Amino acid sequence: xxxxxxxxxxxxxxxxxxxxxxxxxxxxxxxxxxxxxxxxxxxxxxxxxxxxxxxxxxxxxxxxxxxxxxxxxxxxxxxxxxxxxxxxxxxxxxxxxxxxxxxxxxxxxxxxxxxxxxxxxxxxxxxxxxxxxxxxxxxxxxxxxxxxxxx
Amino acid sequence: xxxxxxxxxxxxxxxxxxxxxxxxxxxxxxxxxxxxxxxxxxxxxxxxxxxxxxxxxxxxxxxxxxxxxxxxxxxxxxxxxxxxxxxxxxxxxxxxxxxxxxxxxxxxxxxxxxxxxxxxxxxxxxxxxxxxxxxxxxxxxxxxxxxxxxxxxxxxxxxxxxxxxxxxxxxxxxxxxxxxxxxxxxxxxxxxxxxxxxxxxxxxxxxxxxxxxxxxxxxxxxxxxxxxxxxxxxxxxxxxxxxxxxxxxxxxxxxxxxxxxxxxxxxxxxxxxxxxxxxxxxxxxxxxxxxxxxxxxxxxxxxxxxxxxxxxxxxxxxxxxxxxxxxxxxxxxxxxxxxxxxxxxxxxxxxxxxxxxxxxxxxxxxxxxxxxxxxxxxxxxxxxxxxxxxxxxxxxxxxxxxxxxxxxxxxxxxxxxxxxxxxxxxxxxxxxxxxxxxxxxxxxxxxxxxxxxxxxxxxxxxxxxxxxxxxxxxxxxxxxxxxxxxxxxxxxxxxxxxxxxxxxxxxxxxxxxxxxxxxxxxxxxxxxxxxxxxxxxxxxxxxxxxxxxxxxxxxxxxxxxxxxxxxxxxxxxxxxxxxxxxxxxxxxxxxxxxxxxxxxxxxxxxxxxxxxxxxxxxxxxxxxxxxxxxxxxxxxxxxxxxxxxxxxxxxxxxxxxxxxxxxxxxxxxxxxxxxxxxxxxxxxxxxxxxxxxxxxxxxxxxxxxxxxxxxxxxxxxxxx
Numbered sequence: 051x052x053x054x055x056x057x058x059x060x061x062x063x064x065x066x067x068x069x070x071x072x073x074x075x076x077x078x079x080x081x082x083x084x085x086x087x088x089x090x091x092x093x094x095x096x097x098x099x100x101x102x103x104x105x106x107x108x109x110x111x112x113x114x115x116x117x118x119x120x121x122x123x124x125x126x127x128x129x130x131x132x133x134x135x136x137x138x139x140x141x142x143x144x145x146x147x148x149x150x151x152x153x154x155x156x157x158x159x160x161x162x163x164x165x166x167x168x169x170x171x172x173x174x175x176x177x178x179x180x181x182x183x184x185x186x187x188x189x190x191x192x193x194x195x196x197x198x199x200x201x
Numbered sequence: 202x203x204x205x206x207x208x209x210x211x212x213x214x215x216x217x218x219x220x221x222x223x224x225x226x227x228x229x230x231x232x233x234x235x236x237x238x239x240x241x242x243x244x245x246x247x248x249x250x251x252x253x254x255x256x257x258x259x260x261x262x263x264x265x266x267x268x269x270x271x272x273x274x275x276x277x278x279x280x281x282x283x284x285x286x287x288x289x290x291x292x293x294x295x296x297x298x299x300x301x302x303x304x305x306x307x308x309x310x311x312x313x314x315x316x317x318x319x320x321x322x323x324x325x326x327x328x329x330x331x332x333x334x335x336x337x338x339x340x341x342x343x344x345x346x347x348x349x350x351x352x353x354x355x356x357x358x359x360x361x362x363x364x365x366x367x368x369x370x371x372x373x374x375x376x377x378x379x380x381x382x383x384x385x386x387x388x389x390x391x392x393x394x395x396x397x398x399x400x401x402x403x404x405x406x407x408x409x410x411x412x413x414x415x416x417x418x419x420x421x422x423x424x425x426x427x428x429x430x431x432x433x434x435x436x437x438x439x440x441x442x443x444x445x446x447x448x449x450x451x452x453x454x455x456x457x458x459x460x461x462x463x464x465x466x467x468x469x470x471x472x473x474x475x476x477x478x479x480x481x482x483x484x485x486x487x488x489x490x491x492x493x494x495x496x497x498x499x500x501x502x503x504x505x506x507x508x509x510x511x512x513x514x515x516x517x518x519x520x521x522x523x524x525x526x527x528x529x530x531x532x533x534x535x536x537x538x539x540x541x542x543x544x545x546x547x548x549x550x551x552x553x554x555x556x557x558x559x560x561x562x563x564x565x566x567x568x569x570x571x572x573x574x575x576x577x578x579x580x581x582x583x584x585x586x587x588x589x590x591x592x593x594x595x596x597x598x599x600x601x602x603x604x605x606x607x608x609x610x611x612x613x614x615x616x617x618x619x620x621x622x623x624x625x626x627x628x629x630x631x632x633x634x635x636x637x638x639x640x641x642x643x644x645x646x647x648x649x650x651x652x653x654x655x656x657x658x659x660x661x662x663x664x665x666x667x668x669x670x671x672x673x674x675x676x677x678x679x680x681x682x683x684x685x686x687x688x689x690x691x692x693x694x695x696x697x698x699x700x701x702x703x704x705x706x707x708x709x710x711x712x713x714x715x716x717x718x719x720x721x722x723x724x725x726x727x728x729x730x731x732x733x734x735x736x737x738x739x740x741x742x743x744x745x746x747x748x749x750x751x752x753x754x755x756x757x758x759x760x761x762x763x764x765x766x767x768x769x770x771x772x773x774x775x776x777x778x779x780x781x782x783x784x785x786x787x788x789x790x791x792x793x794x795x796x797x798x799x800x801x802x803x804x805x806x807x808x809x810x811x812x813x814x815x816x817x818x819x820x821x822x823x824x825x826x827x828x829x830x831x832x833x834x835x836x837x838x839x840x841x842x843x844x845x846x847x848x849x850x851x852x853x854x855x856x857x858x859x860x861x862x863x864x865x866x867x868x869x870x871x872x873x874x875x876x877x878x879x880x881x882x883x884x885x886x887x888x889x890x891x892x893x894x895x896x897x898x899x900x901x902x903x904x905x906x907x908x909x910x911x912x913x914x915x916x917x918x919x920x921x
Contacts, residue, residue: 065455068475076430076473081422082415084596085474086547087630091861094547122415134413141405141827144835145275146412147419147547147596172870179861181547181597182275183838185872187831 056124321888529650548596655743729895836893
């Protein structure tokens with residue numbers, strides 16, 4: 051089957067029921083998208099499908115179709131995405147394992163809500179767990195990313 | 202693990218002979234353009250100085266590569282240890298690169314004598330060694346420059362990556378080759394604290410760029426040609442063994458390469474994770490369950506309670522408790538309970554092993570390199586030095602990746618050996634959650650008598666819970682007269698208890714057969730809750746303000762008082778709160794640091810909501826205030842997940858929880874505002890990775906009491 055990931059067309063031989071997460075990681079070598087729970091509880095596997103945040107651990111690859119998949123590796127263009135820049139500025143990360151998922155969720159939020167309020171941020175990011183507890187800085191960084199993107 | 206701070210390297214060697222002590226590996230000097238010094242630290246005069254080549258390399262391209270003797274698992278040492286080097290080296294901060302060191306004796310912990318990360322010890326245990334390594338390298342670069350200029354080295358100094366002398370300057374990169382041929386000085390002078398330019402200054406993390414782009418490599422991300430993925434079917438109860446299994450269906454599935462039996466179960470080895478996982482689902486295994494199938498949380502609670510009514514083994518004792526109790530004006534009895542907990546690191550356990558004829562390579566996120574190396578060597582019949590360990594980033598540690606049994610590395614070694622190919626063993630979330638090595642369940646019973654002034658005059662406490670160290674190489678030095686120090690730390694040595702002339706703290710260590718392990722803050726994770734909740738109860742009985750009561754009890758403990766008073770002041774203790782909000786406070790020492798927290802809480806329809814946490818910390822010399830604040834926030838969130846939700850339960854030997862839907866963690870919308878205040882201090886650095894966790898559960902429970910009048914003595918906190 052054909053899969054469009056980060057602007058490239060891939061020919062993938064995985065069984066259709068294989069979750070997109072494992073196709074990205076094990077077939078395409080895109081290991082920035084993480085496995086955390088396998089049941090859409092933690093958000094570590096968040097990628098964009100036509101710009102919308104989805105949990106790739108429960109999405110069969112056969113259901114992707116012609117939609118565009120964007121992973122953390124494909125988020126930046128020539129320079130880092132405003133969310134990534136804000137994450138560095140705000141010193142968000144700790145162990146870092148959940149952060150690709152957090153960043154993809156934040157980037158999808160800012161696309162539809164360039165100036166999110168606290169409730170928007172809560173709604174968009176409460177599905178993403180962080181065991182290190184970086185939530186306070188995540189909130190600050192989403193607001194900072196909004197400023198960077200609007201500047 | 203706090204007790205480990207007293208352990209000398211020699212003691213550990215003695216007790217772990219055959220394991221760590223037999224390891225001798227020559228340090229490998231990386232090749233070109235490095236500041237690789239020929240003289241190792243074997244000479245007696247230089248024995249106390251680190252070999253700088255083990256800890257940093259300076260490249261001709263001006264890069265300064267810092268090698269970490271410890272594992273980065275979120276706690277920020279990827280930045281802290283380079284700060285210590287750079288403080289003395291005077292290099293250009295933007296040229297710093299960081300790598301995990303290989304497993305080798307050069308990187309043994311300065312206090313424990315093995316390579317490991319734990320006990321919140323990295324910063325204080327490396328405070329001298331990393332500064333010395335930086336200073337040695339600086340002196341050699343200066344010597345190299347002075348020789349080239351034919352001037353007195355005393356007239357030269359290092360500055361931002363250059364050696365300078367009266368308007369002349371040479372970069373570190375151009376001097377590195379000449380410097381590496383020099384003999385390191387036998388002693389170096391370190392800066393005084395007044396001269397520090399980096400230590401004490403908030404510094405942003407160095408690992409952010411790779412972690413926000415997905416480039417950072419965790420154990421689960423290891424890939425190379427020919428690498429297979431395995432998942433293991435393990436017994437559904439602890440201690441269970443494989444009786445028989447049928448693998449025909451599994452073996453016929455696409456992508457499955459092998460099905461092998463290993464001591465821990467049956468491994469399905471496949472070309473990728475999903476094939477291995479689906480293959481395991483199709484496996485039919487019959488188990489010999491053994492006695493573990495009788496485990497039941499409610500039965501265990503009853504047993505623990507019964508034990509708590511008897512004295513137990515002495516952990517601390519003074520005077521005549523019974524006589525003092527008879528003179529007490531008020532007597533208070535309380536029972537506290539805490540459940541088994543999983544570490545639930547975001548990255549589930551995994552380990553990659555590439556077997557070879559006379560060597561073996563391992564990639565994993567571990568906190569315990571030396572033990573893992575020796576244990577894997579044992580599986581393959583190799584010498585430890587034939588096992589290479591490449592430490593990846595750890596997707597969370599919290600103690601889970603420091604296993605004295607080395608179980609997840611040993612299992613992966615068995616799978617790779619049996620399959621005869623390179624294998625990455627991946628634990629699913631369910632495997633990880635149900636795989637044991639939990640924070641033990643605890644019951645405390647306290648009987649305390651108060652004098653006419655409301656202050657305690659007799660204290661009797663019995664603690665019941667599994668020993669973490671029993672059966673590990675740490676047992677001999679840290680289980681003293683039947684008492685595992687990590688079971689009673691924070692209680693037996695509590696300033697409250699020690700100030701009472703008549704006290705008894707006893708311990709029972711039942712053995713239900715559940716694998717247990719240190720979980721962020723170890724013994725303090727239960728003693729902090731119990732002591733700080735119970736002292737609040739005593740304050741209530743004495744009709745005294747909780748802060749004032751603690752001030753009286755802690756009058757001879759200035760560092761406790763310092764954080765207590767600072768947290769109370771910053772939180773506005775005693776000032777009115779908005780409607781429906783209530784405060785609770787707790788103060789606790791652990792890992793050489795002192796933390797007080799005030800939690801602001803509301804209760805609505807039986808739901809506890811934490812809005813704000815004011816945290817005051819005295820961690821001695823603070824190397825990176827930004828890192829300390831992050832660790833305080835982190836400790837608070839970790840403790841809140843346990844306080845509000847954390848509980849693993851057993852029924853017929855099976856762990857009932859399996860994933861984040863039934864073992865919830867705090868989520869972003871529940872995150873309180875955390876304000877951290879660092880008390881300036883010139884004392885020796887304490888740990889900060891764990892010390893933020895113990896006070897939060899009692900601070901919240903005390904606030905819930907203020908809000909509802911209900912004293913919650915069991916975690917997780919439930920009002921219904």
